[in-house]
Amino acid sequence: MELKQVEKIAKALSDINRLKILQHMQRHQGKMECNETCSLLNLAQPSISHHIKKLVESELINQHKEGRYYNYSLNDKVWEAYLNTLKKL
Amino acid sequence: MELKQVEKIAKALSDINRLKILQHMQRHQGKMECNETCSLLNLAQPSISHHIKKLVESELINQHKEGRYYNYSLNDKVWEAYLNTLKKL
DNA sequence: TTTATATATTTAAAAGTTTCAATGTATTGT
């Protein structure tokens, strides 16, 4: 993976709220409701939306629309590539 | 590793210049001269100093004074813990 | 001991990030 992409992913991971979002996501098999997440993190809805966007843009996670809701999944390939690039830096 | 520390390390890794510094460091067995690094990255000396400080503060690297120069080494434990925490997030 | 070299610190400007109120859009239930 290029350093530019590593930078982008590290940026996505460099905020405690986004880390908590990822953790929450993982523990709920990608099912995550905005309102619930808002109260979990004590943030307003646009903030959650902004954070999720950063995670999606980093390509760490995929977003699938399911009616009114979204489901999320880790992009394992990108995730692995990030960890491997760092390991071999 | 606590999420707060993951955040700090990710922040340290979230700048292309710091990634290049780490890479350069690794490829030179931790021997790194400031001036050389300045011209490599096209940055002024205080900027390099600032970036290295962030890496040291994140505990990703150790700094050993050797006369007028510094030598650096990866803090393997912290590095591993970071990668493992993310892997198991 | 003076001078040169390597790196750190302070300060301040410019750029980027985080947050949320207000508002917009898409989907579902009545």
Place this chain on the structure above:
DNA sequence: ACAATACATTGAAACTTTTAAATATATAAA
């Protein structure tokens, strides 16, 4: 169709980061 719900976008304030000029400190070399 209308109201309710889930989420996105815009715009602006507060805060943080990046950068470098100026200056300081530590070590080595002459």
